[in-house]
Amino acid sequence: MLPLGPTREERFESEALPHMGNLLGTARRLTGSRKSAEDLVQETMLRGWRAFDQFATGTNCKGWLFRILFNLLSKQRQKTRARPPTVSLDEHCEHHELSAEAALPARLSPDEMFAALDLLPIEHRSVLILSIVEGFTCQEIADLQEIPIGTVMSRISRARANLRQILTRRTEITPLVSPPTLPAAKDTVEGRP
Amino acid sequence: MNCSELKNILPLHSSGELPSGTRTECEDHLKTCAACAQIVAGERQLDDLMRGAFAAQSLELSPLRTRVRAKIAAAKNPGLLIRWRAPGANPLRWLSLAAACLALLSVGAIYVTSQRSETRLYAAAITDHIDDAVKKVEKQGWRTSPEEIKAFALEQFGTDAFLANLAPADFRLNRVRMCNLKGNRFAHFVFEAGGREVSFFVQSRAGELSGPRVEIAGGQPIFAHASEGYEVAGFQSGKLTVLIVTVFTRPENLRLAREAARRLS
Numbered sequence: 001m002l003p004l005g006p007t008r009e010e011r012f013e014s015e016a017l018p019h020m021g022n023l024l025g026t027a028r029r030l031t032g033s034r035k036s037a038e039d040l041v042q043e044t045m046l047r048g049w050r051a052f053d054q055f056a057t058g059t060n061c062k063g064w065l066f067r068i069l070f071n072l073l074s075k076q077r078q079k080t081r082a083r084p085p086t087v088s089l090d091e092h093c094e095h096h097e098l099s100a101e102a103a104l105p106a107r108l109s110p111d112e113m114f115a116a117l118d119l120l121p122i123e124h125r126s127v128l129i130l131s132i133v134e135g136f137t138c139q140e141i142a143d144l145q146e147i148p149i150g151t152v153m154s155r156i157s158r159a160r161a162n163l164r165q166i167l168t169r170r171t172e173i174t175p176l177v178s179p180p181t182l183p184a185a186k187d188t189v190e191g192r193p
Numbered sequence: 194m195n196c197s198e199l200k201n202i203l204p205l206h207s208s209g210e211l212p213s214g215t216r217t218e219c220e221d222h223l224k225t226c227a228a229c230a231q232i233v234a235g236e237r238q239l240d241d242l243m244r245g246a247f248a249a250q251s252l253e254l255s256p257l258r259t260r261v262r263a264k265i266a267a268a269k270n271p272g273l274l275i276r277w278r279a280p281g282a283n284p285l286r287w288l289s290l291a292a293a294c295l296a297l298l299s300v301g302a303i304y305v306t307s308q309r310s311e312t313r314l315y316a317a318a319i320t321d322h323i324d325d326a327v328k329k330v331e332k333q334g335w336r337t338s339p340e341e342i343k344a345f346a347l348e349q350f351g352t353d354a355f356l357a358n359l360a361p362a363d364f365r366l367n368r369v370r371m372c373n374l375k376g377n378r379f380a381h382f383v384f385e386a387g388g389r390e391v392s393f394f395v396q397s398r399a400g401e402l403s404g405p406r407v408e409i410a411g412g413q414p415i416f417a418h419a420s421e422g423y424e425v426a427g428f429q430s431g432k433l434t435v436l437i438v439t440v441f442t443r444p445e446n447l448r449l450a451r452e453a454a455r456r457l458s
Binding site: 042128 | 243244250
């Protein structure tokens, strides 16, 4: 008798579900609210489940799921873009030259870091999180966000410089853009229903 | 490699994507350039702070995981949806499939036929209303006096009690005659209201009325149909089937039917 391989459910449970924490952590910082982030991750996982037959076992499941998440996020942003006039992000983001003159604080609370991150345009914030926190290479980010690798590199450099500038001169810097980038930020108080 | 070149490829350097030759050139430059080395060290510090913040944030995953699993389970078992399984070579499965298709087609045909039949009935009522109440085509058999109408009701329905409840109190009953609507015998009562005539086609309840149902009144459905600018509303009480034809709007016509259904129930 031939040994039976893992079922689709078992494969999804072992290969896809473990990445839910990473997806949620990133989504939380990109959507502006816990509820929107959870909804986005839930939809990502459901789409992943429906298309799981197309995913080749052994390849980059995390990257595949992040790609689904960014596609959904992009569609949500397209819907909201039609309503309020928004700032053109790349043009309005100050470009601070790479500099090591100002020292970063030795310790930062997560809230302080997130408050600073939220001041970055979403395009910059997302590449920074994908690169630094999630460990994706520039090429992988380019693939999952469907942008040229040069754009990824440029955004990472500018995001790093701006984040550094915000963290070192927090009191002097005015917000570059409004932090909430998606609607439905009704439950913005972390940890409360 | 100079400082400017290094700055351009720093993201690739940090992520370890540089080819070994270029990486060596970077490392060599960093050994000799304190400014660039300081930038790289600063970047590493920033990255560490960011990773630390993300690692320290508390994300309660358990409810979301439960929700996702439930959604996936629901997607796997979509309730009433029938999951297709190819019949394969088993002749019994093909026979079952053929029987199911035939049953489905029969039910569909019966439904379509009944809908068409009711539509024809409603259209016939409109035609009769136009002939009798609008064009005033001369026809035999009208009963016009209150006595004759009462006698007609007793003769056809065994009671005249429904006459007072058929139309609103301010409608005046003008005349009645028997008519044939596509093979169905109905009593055609013509009332006058506000200078316009309104038709009530009444039959002792035999079968079930059907058609495009629009609402429920007094536990009974009300059906509606419109053509040539006229509205038909049909309903059934315990003993009667009634079709009301007017030139009123649908809400007005439905209100007439709703109130009549309530009075007759």
